[in-house]
Amino acid sequence: MRSILFLLGLCALASAKYKRYDGYKLVEIIPSDVRALHTLGAWNGETSLDFWEEPSSVGEPVHLFLSPESLEAVGSVFDYKVLSETIQQEIDEEQARLKSRVPTPYFEYDDFNDYETIMAEVYDLADRCPAGFTCATYAIGQSVEGEDLIVMHISKDGESRDAVWIDSTIHAREWLATATMMKILQNLIDNYGTDSSATDAMDKYDFYILPIVNPDGYKFTHSNERMWRKNRSVNPGSTCLGTDLNRNFDFEHGTSGTSTLPCSDTFHGAGPASEPEVKAQQDEMHRIMNSGQNIFAGISMHTYGRYWLMNYGHALSGTCVVSPDHDVQFELCTKMAQATMATHNTNWAYGPMCTTLYAASGNTIDYMYGDVGILYTYLPELRGSSFVVDPNQIQPSFEEIWAGLHELFTHE
Numbered sequence: 001m002r003s004i005l006f007l008l009g010l011c012a013l014a015s016a017k018y019k020r021y022d023g024y025k026l027v028e029i030i031p032s033d034v035r036a037l038h039t040l041g042a043w044n045g046e047t048s049l050d051f052w053e054e055p056s057s058v059g060e061p062v063h064l065f066l067s068p069e070s071l072e073a074v075g076s077v078f079d080y081k082v083l084s085e086t087i088q089q090e091i092d093e094e095q096a097r098l099k100s101r102v103p104t105p106y107f108e109y110d111d112f113n114d115y116e117t118i119m120a121e122v123y124d125l126a127d128r129c130p131a132g133f134t135c136a137t138y139a140i141g142q143s144v145e146g147e148d149l150i151v152m153h154i155s156k157d158g159e160s161r162d163a164v165w166i167d168s169t170i171h172a173r174e175w176l177a178t179a180t181m182m183k184i185l186q187n188l189i190d191n192y193g194t195d196s197s198a199t200d201a202m203d204k205y206d207f208y209i210l211p212i213v214n215p216d217g218y219k220f221t222h223s224n225e226r227m228w229r230k231n232r233s234v235n236p237g238s239t240c241l242g243t244d245l246n247r248n249f250d251f252e253h254g255t256s257g258t259s260t261l262p263c264s265d266t267f268h269g270a271g272p273a274s275e276p277e278v279k280a281q282q283d284e285m286h287r288i289m290n291s292g293q294n295i296f297a298g299i300s301m302h303t304y305g306r307y308w309l310m311n312y313g314h315a316l317s318g319t320c321v322v323s324p325d326h327d328v329q330f331e332l333c334t335k336m337a338q339a340t341m342a343t344h345n346t347n348w349a350y351g352p353m354c355t356t357l358y359a360a361s362g363n364t365i366d367y368m369y370g371d372v373g374i375l376y377t378y379l380p381e382l383r384g385s386s387f388v389v390d391p392n393q394i395q396p397s398f399e400e401i402w403a404g405l406h407e408l409f410t411h412e
């Protein structure tokens, strides 16, 4: 009896550690003029308010996830519409479902998985590498907390070819991006020889897959805070942890849509590529290119909002910078977005990040194109209306993103 009570006590302790969002609401605000837009933009950069859809332009919805106290303060300035009051309930259901899965660890492609289970599956996939290919896993560096940053390189024996780079989970809470990424990797490896689209892709390109850019953050969303976004680096002089890795790349760092304040979710870090997760990715992409292998395309996966975004994301002096290769990049972006939309009859926006969504400097795809010289770089913001997603969305998400990628793989 005593041991049962002890165990119950431990369980209570463990679950108490996981942050609760009781009473929180996901709300939508439509900035009606430039002044309102600037106010929201200032809050995004200067406060720890949790923006799920960041301010972009007048008339475009902004989503905020707010505690009762924050909602009272925000509601005194803006009219808002409540989109959801059930996020905590959905997290409870998600946790109950994940904890009830047996045996553990056990990778489930149609549900979400913790970090260790995902990495075990990545190594299992490497072991299932099709005959005639090599699936090499290797660390490109370590995270702030010392986790290896694992890339899988898929190559065809005896052939030197252009490569496609795909990464996901730079933002910790975007679990659907991770799950969609794993289905893409599985399709390439397990369906080679049976699925014609996967077979053609594998026969044409090398792949470099980095499923989890931000392991510390992803682990933290499972252990402590479901809504954590950044990495877990300590910021000297601040009690707030973490840098937004997708604002930390060393290309036009800090010019637009980023924050200098560590408590902001868009904090761009102490300096360009100050974060080891970013430095490792930059160095690896350069290493590949310097070895003589051309990276044909780079994809960086996010949720949510249904966008296919391309470079550039940054603005200079408040003006979006236009890519010198805009026309060819946009042509392929259009094909990818249309293929995605046709898959499940959904509506997606597409085009340069800065003009289509918002300005954000130091992001992955700007660096890939602007610094590494990868011509085709895209950032899908996947389906959904929250970071907590029903697992039945994973398969359609994979199908529509794969349809877009198929256009990329077959592009001449």
Ligand SMILES: [Zn+2]
Pocket: 171, 174, 302, 303
């Ligand atoms: Zn993201």
